Amino acid sequence: MLRTGLTCGWSVALLTVLVGLLPAEVGARTANVEEPIAVIVHERVAVDDLSLPELRRIFLGERRAWVSDRMITLLTPPRDSPERKVLLNDILGRRSEDQYQHHWFNKLLDDGTQVTPKITGSPEITAGLVREIPGAIALIRLSRVPRGVKVLRIDGKRPDEAGYPLRTSG
Amino acid sequence: MAMQRRLLGALLAILIFFFLNIGVRFWGERSRAESLAELQNAVERQLLINGIGRHLGDARREVALLAGGFLSEQGPVTDEAREAFAARLRRIHSGIAQVRAIPGSSTPLADRVAADARELTASWARAYESFGVDSGRAIAELSLRSDPLSRQVSELLPRWELEERRRVARASQELQRVSELTDRVAVLFFVLSTLVMTLVAIHVSHFLVDSNRRLEERVHERTRALEQEVQERRKAEDQLFHDAFHDPLTDLANRALFLDRLGLSLVRAKRRPAYHFAVLFFDLDRFKLINDSLGHLSGDQTLVTVARRLEACVRPGDTVARLGGDEFAILLDDIRDLSDVDRLTEQVEERLAAPIQLGGNEIFISSSIGIAFGKAAYERPEEILRDADAAMYRAKALGRARHEVFSEELHLAALDRLRLETDLRRAVQEQSFRVQYQPIISLPDGRLTGFEALVRWWHPAWGLVPPDQFIHVAEETGLILPIGRWVLTEACEALHRWQQEYPSDPPLAINVNLSRRQLLQTDLIEQIRLILHRTGLPAPSVRLEITESSILENPEAAADLLRHLKALEIGLCVDDFGTGYSSLSSLQQFPVNILKIDRSFIRGMGPDGEKDEIVRAVVGLAHSLRMKVVAEGVETEGQLSRLKAMHCDYGQGFLLCQALDPEGVERLLETSGRAPVGLPS
Numbered sequence: 093m094l095r096t097g098l099t100c101g102w103s104v105a106l107l108t109v110l111v112g113l114l115p116a117e118v119g120a121r122t123a124n125v126e127e128p129i130a131v132i133v134h135e136r137v138a139v140d141d142l143s144l145p146e147l148r149r150i151f152l153g154e155r156r157a158w159v160s161d162r163m164i165t166l167l168t169p170p171r172d173s174p175e176r177k178v179l180l181n182d183i184l185g186r187r188s189e190d191q192y193q194h195h196w197f198n199k200l201l202d203d204g205t206q207v208t209p210k211i212t213g214s215p216e217i218t219a220g221l222v223r224e225i226p227g228a229i230a231l232i233r234l235s236r237v238p239r240g241v242k243v244l245r246i247d248g249k250r251p252d253e254a255g256y257p258l259r260t261s262g
Numbered sequence: 263m264a265m266q267r268r269l270l271g272a273l274l275a276i277l278i279f280f281f282l283n284i285g286v287r288f289w290g291e292r293s294r295a296e297s298l299a300e301l302q303n304a305v306e307r308q309l310l311i312n313g314i315g316r317h318l319g320d321a322r323r324e325v326a327l328l329a330g331g332f333l334s335e336q337g338p339v340t341d342e343a344r345e346a347f348a349a350r351l352r353r354i355h356s357g358i359a360q361v362r363a364i365p366g367s368s369t370p371l372a373d374r375v376a377a378d379a380r381e382l383t384a385s386w387a388r389a390y391e392s393f394g395v396d397s398g399r400a401i402a403e404l405s406l407r408s409d410p411l412s413r414q415v416s417e418l419l420p421r422w423e424l425e426e427r428r429r430v431a432r433a434s435q436e437l438q439r440v441s442e443l444t445d446r447v448a449v450l451f452f453v454l455s456t457l458v459m460t461l462v463a464i465h466v467s468h469f470l471v472d473s474n475r476r477l478e479e480r481v482h483e484r485t486r487a488l489e490q491e492v493q494e495r496r497k498a499e500d501q502l503f504h505d506a507f508h509d510p511l512t513d514l515a516n517r518a519l520f521l522d523r524l525g526l527s528l529v530r531a532k533r534r535p536a537y538h539f540a541v542l543f544f545d546l547d548r549f550k551l552i553n554d555s556l557g558h559l560s561g562d563q564t565l566v567t568v569a570r571r572l573e574a575c576v577r578p579g580d581t582v583a584r585l586g587g588d589e590f591a592i593l594l595d596d597i598r599d600l601s602d603v604d605r606l607t608e609q610v611e612e613r614l615a616a617p618i619q620l621g622g623n624e625i626f627i628s629s630s631i632g633i634a635f636g637k638a639a640y641e642r643p644e645e646i647l648r649d650a651d652a653a654m655y656r657a658k659a660l661g662r663a664r665h666e667v668f669s670e671e672l673h674l675a676a677l678d679r680l681r682l683e684t685d686l687r688r689a690v691q692e693q694s695f696r697v698q699y700q701p702i703i704s705l706p707d708g709r710l711t712g713f714e715a716l717v718r719w720w721h722p723a724w725g726l727v728p729p730d731q732f733i734h735v736a737e738e739t740g741l742i743l744p745i746g747r748w749v750l751t752e753a754c755e756a757l758h759r760w761q762q763e764y765p766s767d768p769p770l771a772i773n774v775n776l777s778r779r780q781l782l783q784t785d786l787i788e789q790i791r792l793i794l795h796r797t798g799l800p801a802p803s804v805r806l807e808i809t810e811s812s813i814l815e816n817p818e819a820a821a822d823l824l825r826h827l828k829a830l831e832i833g834l835c836v837d838d839f840g841t842g843y844s845s846l847s848s849l850q851q852f853p854v855n856i857l858k859i860d861r862s863f864i865r866g867m868g869p870d871g872e873k874d875e876i877v878r879a880v881v882g883l884a885h886s887l888r889m890k891v892v893a894e895g896v897e898t899e900g901q902l903s904r905l906k907a908m909h910c911d912y913g914q915g916f917l918l919c920q921a922l923d924p925e926g927v928e929r930l931l932e933t934s935g936r937a938p939v940g941l942p943s
Contacts, residue, residue: 163409163410163413165405165409167401168330168331170331171331193330193332196326196327196330196332197327197332200323200326200327201323204319204416206409206412206413206416207409208326208327208329208330209329209330209331210329210330210401210404210405211329211330211331211397212397212398212401213397213398217397217398220398221398221401221402221405224402224406225401225402225405225406228405
């Protein structure tokens with residue numbers, strides 16, 4: 093029984109690794125199915141629910157800290173990823189990559205802002221960073237949400253609920 | 263000394279303020295330099311902090327853009343970018359090191375910023391290294407380490423900059439304050455120095471002015487004193503000059519001035535044949551009587567009166583001089599003929615004949631005047647004066663109170679006199695004298711009692727010269743002193759020898775004449791004592807003969823001298839008695855033993871009896887005064903018999919025995935013994 097459990101566990105892990113090693117196209121293909129994009133934060137962030145506009149402000153760098161004055165660490169998904177598209181289209185209101193980049197150029201040069209987005213890699217890396225960095229916030233497909241992070245409700249809805257606003261396009 | 267102290271004090275004050283000024287200036291410069299250095303340091307720190315902030319911002323932005331994926335796709339970072347970023351970080355480190363090297367940069371805030379910045383750059387370096395290799399690690403480094411540090415540095419850096427800016431402001435204010443303060447202090451000290459220098463200058467100036475004034479006053483005083491001294495000295499010199507050429511009693515020219523003017527006249531006469539001058543030589547007659555009888559004061563008054571009278575007679579340009587004693591002279595300058603001289607001489611004689619009032623006494627004075635006319639033949643002024651003197655002597659010899667003009671005969675006589683004087687001096691040196699001895703005979707019994715030593719001069723040309731021809735010259739020249747001494751020595755030696763060879767009782771005596779000059783010798787007693795001691799002759803055998811006039815001229819001195827001679831037991835004779843003005847009563851006060859009646863009285867004795875009574879009276883009175891009497895010049899039997907009849911004690915003369923030389927005396931003593939010697943029976 094134990095051996096069966098261990099074998100099962102190892103199998104899952106191996107599967108996970110293999111999935112992780114799959115090319116993006118594989119993921120993208122996998123993501124072709126409409127899938128909610130979860131907004132995850134460090135589990136100590138004292139926020140459970142965010143409105144979409146508030147989420148936009150966060151990713152535009154207009155809100156810099158959480159309620160507990162903990163600074164927000166923006167972890168943005170890599171370019172051409174489904175999460176990136178959700179960020180540009182759904183959260184930031186259909187902005188292009190150049191507009192988003194231009195926005196942060198301006199902020200860096202004009203405002204001297206201390207909070208700048210940090211582009212991450214795979215969902216596993218992103219998830220690992222969120223777990224590690226207090227105040228970190230990142231976008232990740234719901235299916236890849238690991239344990240040890242907090243998934244926020246957006247406009248009062250969990251990702252798995254109907255009406256959740258952040259979903260990859262089919 | 264006070265000036266030196268004041269000047270030293272002023273110099274000290276100037277030096278103190280000079281060094282204070284230097285000190286203030288040094289302090290001001292140092293304070294300004296310190297403030298300026300602080301300001302420069304602060305500015306430099308501020309600039310460096312700005313640079314550090316700029317580099318930090320650039321690095322942060324670069325990291326942010328890199329982390330945000332805005333610079334490149336995720337992938338390895340190129341070596342160039344890595345090196346560029348490292349260089350940027352090195353600049354940050356260099357900036358921090360430079361700031362830290364500046365003095366005064368170590369503050370808690372600066373230390374913290376420096377430490378955070380170093381940690382931040384290290385974190386950035388680690389993150390940068392991980393980009394493209396391990397993005398998760400890089401992001402984790404940035405998020406967990408770099409960002410908080412960056413925020414922290416971003417907060418602290420402006421504060422640090424602000425702090426430095428404030429320090430710049432403070433340093434600037436301090437510099438301004440120090441500059442103002444040092445300027446004020448410098449100005450204050452400058453004003454004080456100027457004030458002190460001005461006060462010192464005023465003080466020193468006043469002091470110098472005062473000192474100068476005092477010095478000038480002293481110089482003026484000294485100058486006045488010197489001028490006064492010079493005037494007094496000049497006056498004294500003038501007085502000395504005047505005294506040197508004037509007689510102090512009469513203020514007439516003295517002999518020196520007279521001879522000088524006489525010399526000038528002589529020179530003039532040699533140059534101008536038409537120029538004539540004359541010299542009048544005056545000698546007051548019997549002036550000594552006035553001195554002796556009325557005193558020297560009266561004598562001086564008489565001389566002054568005579569001087570004024572002579573001055574009143576002469577013309578301007580003539581010179582009146584007092585040559586000494588009672589001798590005056592007048593130099594008549596530029597005379598036309600003899601009548602000028604005659605007129606003036608008569609005028610002088612007339613004026614001098616006027617009586618002179620002397621303390622209630624009215625005296626009359628006359629003068630014997632010798633006149634010599636100046637001639638170019640004279641060589642020296644003394645020669646003219648000598649001739650005038652000779653003429654004056656001629657006038658005196660002719661009876662006084664008259665004038666005589668010098669003639670050639672007088673000139674020849676003067677030459678004879680000069681020759682005589684010269685020969686006499688030589689005779690004294692060569693001892694060309696002889697002593698003859700005139701026997702003195704006791705008249706009652708005809709015995710030889712002694713001799714009178716008579717000096718004779720053996721002249722090589724003239725033979726034996728009798729004393730009346732040279733004794734007066736010897737008296738005037740002073741040669742009588744050595745002659746008299748020689749005669750006394752010779753006579754004493756001879757008599758002592760005769761006393762030894764021809765002893766008698768009482769012993770023979772020797773009479774020796776003593777001139778008036780000898781009487782004045784202060785050591786006469788000592789000379790006589792020495793001669794007696796040397797010759798061995800007893801003092802009682804010596805009798806000194808002194809003329810009546812010699813005694814009366816110096817009565818006090820004569821009395822004193824005669825007392826001393828008397829004490830020596832030397833006999834004293836009054837010679838030539840009757841020729842003077844003394845009386846026997848006046849001679850009584852002198853210790854005289856023997857009276858010798860002058861030959862003029864003896865010669866006057868005779869049948870007419872014209873002098874007999876006088877001689878008798880003298881003999882009688884002398885005897886009554888316990889004096890012996892010697893009759894001089896007994897030449898006739900009649901005189902001898904009368905003298906005997908009058909009880910005259912002794913006699914001497916041609917009748918009794920002529921004067922003998924020593925050999926004659928010895929022959930006399932050998933042949934006749936003591937008495938009677940040639941005494942007529």
